Amino acid sequence: MSAILEVIKDKAGPVIDSLIALTLGFLGGALTIYFSGYDVVKAMSQLYNFSIGNPFVNPYSLTITLTYAGPLMLSGLAFALGVRAGLFNIGIEGQIYMGAFGVVIASSFAGIPAPLEVLAIILVGIGFALMWSAIPAALKVYREVNEVVVTIMLNYIALGVADYTIFKYFPNPSDATKSIVVPAYARIPLLMPNTSLSWNIVISIGVLLVIYYVLWYTVPGYELRVAGTNPNAARYAGINPKRAMFLSFMLGGLLAGIAGIEKVAGLPPSYSVLSTLSNLQGLGFEGITVSLIGGNHPLGIIFAAILIGALHAGARGLNLIGIPKEIVWVFQGIIVISIAIPNLYTLIKRKFVSPGKEVVGK
């Protein structure tokens, strides 16, 4: 019993910090809406109705939220794996582009037997994403090149390469704004008919649980976490931090590949890549927000992805009353800036709740 209390006490700080950051984000977003002359109460109710609504009467809004949440869980976890190994892997965005690019190439094989087509989508999609994550991994491990700048550069290169090649060689013959579509028999099936909710969400949660198991119940996962928390201690214990980093990059690439597959093969109605990769852009970057809100923990990430998914679903409602959907980035930006400050709760308590009184930090 006391062990459980210890765990709660241990986890409470970060959870409270996340909640404070969320509160600040929503407050800041609401104030931005208010000071821009919009009806903020109406805006908040739109946000709620279009993301959650009344799921027992009509679950449609909730299915949109979960549709957004599925791939976000994977991009969030991909970033979290980097953090756990002591890396800032900002390259998930580009790896998703490459994964989606692979899915488009595999779609051009349409006509081969269904199981082979599905296999091709999985292998080529994940293969392309892994290829893209192997570059920063190798540069980091063999040449000690800072991964932040390299992964950002790779995102832009992936955008140029994928956008050009897809629309030069795999354009949709009947619609210039998109690529060829994934053949109907190889798509990820819908979970609920007449919604956009596919098995994506189930796949994502499944993958998250597997990674959770790997991180906390296997030796390589343990080594990855130790190497990230304290590389010197890791070395002393015979763990090679470079191997852990490499593993983290490759697992991140794997997750980005699956996210790319979900976005292209599991999301109606397009089942394709749209021009300038507009239906993929931002997913990798938002994974950073998701991971940080979720405390870089697989279970936290499930909730964080649903929250950010809800924000996007709700933004459709804002758009209807003339509020640009970009407002969700204002919420997210403030949340992330707040999360960057450690021990937010202790800080606020010290500054505002009991001025002059020293609060003993943890």
Add this chain to the structure above:
Amino acid sequence: MTAIWDPALDLVFMTLRSMVPILLASVGEVVSERSGIVNIGLEGILLLGAFFAVIADVSTGSPWVGVLAGASVGLLIGLIHGVISTKLKGNQIVDTIGVNTFALGVVGFGIFAVWHVWGARTISANLVIQPIYVGGRALSPMVIIAFGIAIFTYWFLFKTSFGAAIRACGEDPDAADVVGINVDLVRIIATTYGALLAGIGGAYLSVDWFSGITKEISAGRGWLSLANVAFSNWNPLLAIGGSLIFAFFDALVLWIGPMPQVNSIIPQEILRTVPYIVTIIALSGVIKKVRPPKALGFPYSRE
């Protein structure tokens, strides 16, 4: 001047025009990183600077007030980032990722909220910084200002005692502390100066170069600036050369835009990726090993 040189001279002037935001942002970032604080929010500061510059420009009728507004936005973000990275011991990368996201939101939302137009707001010619003419070609005075700022920054970073203090904080904050330098304060000042320059670069984009604001106006230039800092080995003078290289490719894409015969050989989308590829090669140490300031990225606490 013979006509044959005209296209080449066009390219030179286009390169100079593209250089300004990259040079300002990277020179600023050099100072910030030299003090030990990394700021990956340059892309966002360019965007915000561009946006608020237009607001100030339109409401006062003076593009120079717009530049001032851009500088102020940069200053404010730099100050916040500086305090988070020092006094609050925050994570420097995380908070500036937040700045980028925040900027995308504010500008995307704000263009519609302020002017009720989708995606872009143009300004009339009299609200744009007036060019000077060199050999019959328009040249923005901001080009000269940017060169001046780069040279001035080199001078104060390497030839003054305050510059030495900045570099000491980035290399060995313990030693800096021992000799009586207020590490946190120096870092906050350096970071604020850096972000302020990026804010000016953002203002240049909207009230000078593009005569207006779009939500994609920064177009990766902040990231290129960040890359240019390492590319120029944390030296403001070398950053001029680096900015010119990055700007050359930026200009080249615009220059060959109307040439279908070139486009069919090297597509624009691919040409656009060249600076990024060059950066990765440069960082990989293939050309020359670069070395970042030792204490870069870590908050300083007295042990």
